[in-house]
Amino acid sequence: MSKRGGSFSRRAMLLAALGLAGIAASGTAQGADVAIVVRPDVPVDNLTFAELRRLFLGDRQFWTSNLRVTLLVRAPGAREREVVLKTIYQMSEAQFRQYWIAKVFRAEAASGPRIVYSSEMAAELVSGMPGAVAFVDADLVPKGLKVLKINGLLPGTKGYPLH
């Protein structure tokens, strides 16, 4: 096999692996809770579901007077995004996009949420950005981040609302 052919073959294998891994992940992660993660220096440990909704709607923009909230949202297609749209926003994908266009349009926010493409990327940005908040699969929460309780409940607890 030529060098070019080998490279193509390796790329195809990797693509296939990524595709199959995606299928497997979507299958095994079905029903897993979604955790809300922040940096440990965010002075909040627990949010009510209503407070969480205000946070993700962009109505609450400050953790404290000196710490602004930065929302990180998974790209379309991620199961965590679907969970958050269904439970917190109660919006379709189109409604979610329209909501944020309107929010910026009304000058209520300078920009919409930042988009991340994986739990690793979300964790990396939350670690690096003061005030950032993201949602990740509860089974994939990296060390060094704080998981917020919702209504006093951590992911995996009976009654936890994000799943």
Add this chain to the structure above:
Amino acid sequence: MRRITLLCVVIAIGAPRSRAQAADPATKELIEKLLARIDGLEKRVAELEKGGATASANAPQAAASPAPAPAKAPSAALAMHQSHDQAPAPQTAGPESAPVYPSLKIAGFSDLDFSATNLHTSSAGFGAQTLIEPHSGFEEGQFTLHFSSALSPRVTMFAETTLTARSDAGTGTPPAPGFNPEVERVIIRYDLNDYFKLSFGRYHTPINYWNTAFHHGQWLQTTISRPEMTQFGGSFIPVHFIGSLAEGAAPAGGLNLNYAVGMGNGRGQVIGRGGDFGDINNNRAWLANAFIKPDGLYGLQLGGSVYRDELNPLTAPAAREWIESAHVVWQKETPEFIAEFANVGHQPVSGATASNSQAFYVQTAYRLPWLEKQWKPYYRFEYIHVPKSDAIFRSVVPTFHASTVGVRYDITTFAAFKFEYRSYVRRDLPSIHGFFGQTSFTF
């Protein structure tokens, strides 16, 4: 081997397609990023196979791939991209993915309209954007650009500019048709916290719901045009406000109380315009607005406002103006419900008889669950009553009641077709009936 490879490619490409629309730009971009990631990983593997020295020499390239990396690597920030529901991507990623200021973001809206009515004379007081014209035909809507930018963690700016087709906006004598440019809004805001934000600029006056919810992007609103009481170019409420606002929000025990208080120049001598060049008298206009969005009824908004000014119009005696308004809104689509009421009181400074004019509208819509939820029928009833004793309004605000029935079809997430039929019953004047169409979009 080639067949196996082809099969692998089909599986790999097919997997994400089963979960998202093939035409979705975000999915395409994700695939591109995955390919870039594979490229990066392959390079990295090749470098490692050649030896550690080579790998360290190419460290920046490796860091640009989203391979497992230290928390402070810029890879994630670089991988962020920008779309309509996102923040501007940082141009350069700092050690902690620090935001870059200013972070200008531009968005646009536009629309193209069609109208055909039985009106054969002047529209007599209806705003230009109501599209009631003596001739049927197509009309270019407004071309709107929005600029938003964070200047620091606490300071943001926002501007809205429009180009509006007008019969007299061009050059020559008589003026040729052309486009009229306008700075509709320009706002700079200092955010102390959620409870207190101070801003200065030119606003859409926050004394009712529609005027602060939909602005100049026709695509965002369900219907083709605004209710006449809050129409651009109309005079019933002062659509624009030049001055300063203090605003904020507090949880208030789950009620989510929002407030805004402001002081500004008030109406100009042409009362449909704000006092852009300064106040026309020494009486500032002021306003107070409050609304709640209860946690227990997600989607509900209830609010009211008061507004005070002294008017010195070109065509009527000076008068003190009081406006009281209220609104109730269900901010969802199954159903959507918006209702507003406003009373405008004019007390002539000379002591002549005071007058009160009222307006309200009720609009409801429902996003149908079938056909990919692209259809949204709607109905609106609106009413304006100006007493003949109101010297300021009687020549510029029409008295009528009207029904609008229509349907909105969302072609894509960012573009829509709207078709509607309207019937206006006017005081002392013939009724107007018409068909209206619009395509509106954001870009």
